[in-house]
Each structure stands twice: as C-alpha cells, then as structure tokens.
Amino acid sequence: MIPDGTGSVVEADVAEPAPAAGEVVVTVEAYSVNRGETFLLEAPPRGWRPGKDVAGVVASVGPGVHGLEVGQPVVAHPEHSGWAERVAVAADRLAPRPADMPATVAAALPLAGLTALRLVRLIGALPGRSILLTGASGGVGHYFVELATGLGARITALTASRPRGRRLAELGAEVLTDLTAARGGYDVVVESVGGAYFMATWRLLDPHGLFVWMGQASRERPLLDFFDWTGGTSATLRRFDYTASPVSVADDLVTLLRLVHTGRLHPELGLVAEWENTPEVLADLIRRRVRGNAVLEVTS
Ligand SMILES: NC(=O)c1ccc[n+]([C@@H]2O[C@H](COP(=O)([O-])OP(=O)(O)OC[C@H]3O[C@@H](n4cnc5c(N)ncnc54)[C@H](OP(=O)(O)O)[C@@H]3O)[C@@H](O)[C@H]2O)c1
Structure with missing residues (x-):
C-alpha cells in the first residue's frame, strides 16, 4: 500500500525487501492502522510507505541476527512500509509471537x-x-x-x-x-x-x-x-512521545505479548477486514467509526 496523494493509499507493486545486517524480513499476515499514520498520509515524506504494526512469520534473516528462524511467528514494529506482503524490520523492533496467538490479535499490539x-x-x-x-x-x-x-x-x-x-x-x-x-x-x-x-x-x-x-x-x-x-x-x-523510552521496542513487545497470552490484556479489535479494504478502513478510523484497533488481514 503506497500513499495515493489524497490522504489514503492505493495498491502498487514495490521492490522486494531484502534483510540488511541486523534485520529480518517478515511475511505479513496482518497489520493494524494508526491515527498518526493517517496524519502522515496527508503529507507523506518522499518515498515513505505506511505501516508500523505487523504480525506474521520470519521470511528471511539478515547477517548478525541470532535466535530467529525462518517460519517463526513474530510481531514487529517496523519504522514504516509494513502495509505490505513483506517488510524488512530491525531485529530489535520485533518479538517472537506465541504460535497460538492469531496474527490479527498480535498486529493490534505494537504502536x-x-x-x-x-x-x-x-x-x-x-x-x-x-x-x-x-x-x-x-x-x-x-x-x-x-x-x-x-x-x-x-x-x-x-x-x-x-x-x-x-x-x-x-x-x-x-x-x-x-x-x-x-x-x-x-x-x-x-x-x-x-x-x-x-x-x-x-x-x-x-x-x-x-x-x-x-x-x-x-x-x-x-x-x-x-x-x-x-x-x-x-x-x-x-x-509524551512513545518513541522516547528507556526500554527497547523488542523488550516491551515481549511484555505486551506475555500480558495478552496470560489473559491480562485484551486487544480490542473494533474492525477486522481484508487488506484490499485499507482505504475504507482508514476513512472509518479518521471519522471516529472504529473502537479500539482496526486490523487488516493480508491474504496474498
Ligand atoms: N505521543 C505519542 O507518542 C502518541 C503515540 C500514539 C498515539 N498518540 C495519539 O494518541 C491519540 C490516541 O491514539 P489512538 O491510536 O488510540 O487513536 P484512535 O484509535 O484514533 O483514537 C483516538 C480517539 O480520539 C477521540 N477523538 C475525540 N475527538 C476527536 C476528533 N476531533 N477527531 C478524532 N478523534 C477524536 C476518538 O474517540 P471518540 O470518538 O470516542 O471521542 C478516537 O477514538 C491520538 O491522538 C494519537 O495521535 C500519541
């Protein structure tokens, strides 16, 4: 999904991501959309693509990344470009996802x-x-x-x-x-x-x-x-700026996943849709028609 120039997104073919050192590529099964991203879409930086919340499985692992295997379920908080079938993410912005936690639930967690x-x-x-x-x-x-x-x-x-x-x-x-x-x-x-x-x-x-x-x-x-x-x-x-934190994204994701997995935190999925409906879901979010998180399922 790339900016369409009118504050929303449109489907487009983009370059296949490859993992740089310290990165993994994630096959995205679900992503969530956030209000802050709708603000950025109004005046998108050149070359930027939206997408900060994804859940899926590891597709490939870059040099210097240890403890993650291809096929492993994960949740991740890439800097951008996550509204896609695959995205490259720094390994310190990602955490292993319990195999029994649906991607739609985990995708609602990061931001x-x-x-x-x-x-x-x-x-x-x-x-x-x-x-x-x-x-x-x-x-x-x-x-x-x-x-x-x-x-x-x-x-x-x-x-x-x-x-x-x-x-x-x-x-x-x-x-x-x-x-x-x-x-x-x-x-x-x-x-x-x-x-x-x-x-x-x-x-x-x-x-x-x-x-x-x-x-x-x-x-x-x-x-x-x-x-x-x-x-x-x-x-x-x-x-308050959530990015200014003494604790890493990976460590805080582990905490959030544990709270959800042990039944002490319940993502509120106000809207779950297929990813081709992203423009309509963004419109719903902007117009205050979503309660909790909106999640898109990526079905290639
Ligand atoms: N500082 C940071 O680091 C940081 C990080 C994340 C999010 N944020 C900000 O924190 C807020 C909550 O984030 P979120 O992801 O939970 O956003 P969200 O899902 O869009 O929720 C924001 C809520 O604000 C309410 N609202 C009241 N007046 C509004 C208006 N005029 N226009 C739009 N919404 C209005 C809406 O609830 P009702 O319709 O029920 O009133 C809406 O559900 C957002 O403003 C977001 O930009 C800041």
Missing part, C-alpha cells in the same frame, strides 16, 4: 500497546490515583485503561458516546460523554484530543497533578492562557 505501556511507566505508581483520559475509545485508550485499572488506578474515560465507551466501562473505567460531568481534582490527566479539551482538562487537574500531553486527534491546536490556569496551578506538564 498502541507500546504507547499505553510507556504511558503507565511515565506516570509511575498507579494504585489509588485518579486519571482522566481523553480520546479514550481508540487503540491506546483501551490498552491504557486495562493496564492502569489492573494496577489500581481509578480511570475516568471521555468518549463520544456510550457505545464507544462500552468496553472501557467493562474494564473498570468511569465513562463520560461530556466533560461537564467530570468531578475534577484528578491526579493525572492524559490528553490527546487537543483544541479546547487541553485547557478544559487542565482545569480539572489537581493543583499539583501531572498533565500528560500526548496528541491532537482533533488537529486543533490548544490555546493556552497563562492567567487562565485554574486547576493545575503548580502542576507538571509533560509532552
């Missing part, structure tokens, strides 16, 4: 799961802490709510509608469809919608709380006013 896991790590101790999460009905939100409630946090999740928050409620979150119903005084706010939601949620933060700024799904810039910062008057504001 959203790594983000949620690393958010938990950034926030620190969770038992008893109250957390307000915006943009909660997507891939990151479902993983974060399950991980954080499991560690004892009290999550308030903002979604567009009750049906979009149904699974979040099952996972233990208090689901709101309107910020005016939020009680305020949250220890932590995790904000990813942008625009007016930034200041509105800052005002709901404990004066000494932690505000994690992690996205702008609305594409609207927050407007900040120094003199309007009621709520978190002396709070900490952290810009």
Whole structure:
C-alpha cells in the first residue's frame, strides 16, 4: 500500500525487501492502522510507505541476527512500509509471537500497546490515583485503561458516546460523554484530543497533578492562557512521545505479548477486514467509526 496523494493509499507493486545486517524480513499476515499514520498520509515524506504494526512469520534473516528462524511467528514494529506482503524490520523492533496467538490479535499490539505501556511507566505508581483520559475509545485508550485499572488506578474515560465507551466501562473505567460531568481534582490527566479539551482538562487537574500531553486527534491546536490556569496551578506538564523510552521496542513487545497470552490484556479489535479494504478502513478510523484497533488481514 503506497500513499495515493489524497490522504489514503492505493495498491502498487514495490521492490522486494531484502534483510540488511541486523534485520529480518517478515511475511505479513496482518497489520493494524494508526491515527498518526493517517496524519502522515496527508503529507507523506518522499518515498515513505505506511505501516508500523505487523504480525506474521520470519521470511528471511539478515547477517548478525541470532535466535530467529525462518517460519517463526513474530510481531514487529517496523519504522514504516509494513502495509505490505513483506517488510524488512530491525531485529530489535520485533518479538517472537506465541504460535497460538492469531496474527490479527498480535498486529493490534505494537504502536498502541507500546504507547499505553510507556504511558503507565511515565506516570509511575498507579494504585489509588485518579486519571482522566481523553480520546479514550481508540487503540491506546483501551490498552491504557486495562493496564492502569489492573494496577489500581481509578480511570475516568471521555468518549463520544456510550457505545464507544462500552468496553472501557467493562474494564473498570468511569465513562463520560461530556466533560461537564467530570468531578475534577484528578491526579493525572492524559490528553490527546487537543483544541479546547487541553485547557478544559487542565482545569480539572489537581493543583499539583501531572498533565500528560500526548496528541491532537482533533488537529486543533490548544490555546493556552497563562492567567487562565485554574486547576493545575503548580502542576507538571509533560509532552509524551512513545518513541522516547528507556526500554527497547523488542523488550516491551515481549511484555505486551506475555500480558495478552496470560489473559491480562485484551486487544480490542473494533474492525477486522481484508487488506484490499485499507482505504475504507482508514476513512472509518479518521471519522471516529472504529473502537479500539482496526486490523487488516493480508491474504496474498
Ligand atoms: N505521543 C505519542 O507518542 C502518541 C503515540 C500514539 C498515539 N498518540 C495519539 O494518541 C491519540 C490516541 O491514539 P489512538 O491510536 O488510540 O487513536 P484512535 O484509535 O484514533 O483514537 C483516538 C480517539 O480520539 C477521540 N477523538 C475525540 N475527538 C476527536 C476528533 N476531533 N477527531 C478524532 N478523534 C477524536 C476518538 O474517540 P471518540 O470518538 O470516542 O471521542 C478516537 O477514538 C491520538 O491522538 C494519537 O495521535 C500519541
């Protein structure tokens, strides 16, 4: 799948990938699509192809890679180009996948799961802490709510509608469809919608709380006013980037796979389709019609 110049993708024949030193080529069985990739598709870098979340099997192994065999099931987080039948991935961005874990389930893990896991790590101790999460009905939100409630946090999740928050409620979150119903005084706010939601949620933060700024799904810039910062008057504001991590992608993928395999983390597959439907699925994601992750099956 290559950028079509209109913010979506189109099928095309591309060069067969070959593994460089330290890389493996993965035969892709399923991939998932992420909102951040839809932003890149609006103005794609020259030569770039989308695709950061794949599950499949090892097709070939480059020099210097040990412990991986051809045919081995894996999940991987390539830098790009994963919406394809095969992709080259650095070996430190991939982990062996349990043979009984379907590729569709594993493909939903990397970007959203790594983000949620690393958010938990950034926030620190969770038992008893109250957390307000915006943009909660997507891939990151479902993983974060399950991980954080499991560690004892009290999550308030903002979604567009009750049906979009149904699974979040099952996972233990208090689901709101309107910020005016939020009680305020949250220890932590995790904000990813942008625009007016930034200041509105800052005002709901404990004066000494932690505000994690992690996205702008609305594409609207927050407007900040120094003199309007009621709520978190002396709070900490952290810009979060999931790629800045003290733990490697491979190690965090191993953790996520273990949590899923032992029944403690459940990827929310809101939409599974054949990969020729990628343009339609991207449109659904952009229009907020996907709950959790959208996954495409690659059937060559
Ligand atoms: N900083 C980082 O490193 C990092 C990493 C990964 C993701 N992110 C960001 O974190 C956010 C969540 O990621 P995700 O993969 O879970 O995204 P996602 O699946 O698209 O979920 C985002 C959610 O935001 C909500 N939303 C509210 N207002 C919106 C608007 N105007 N336009 C679009 N969505 C809106 C939607 O839920 P409702 O329809 O229920 O309101 C949507 O389900 C995104 O903004 C993403 O770009 C940041």
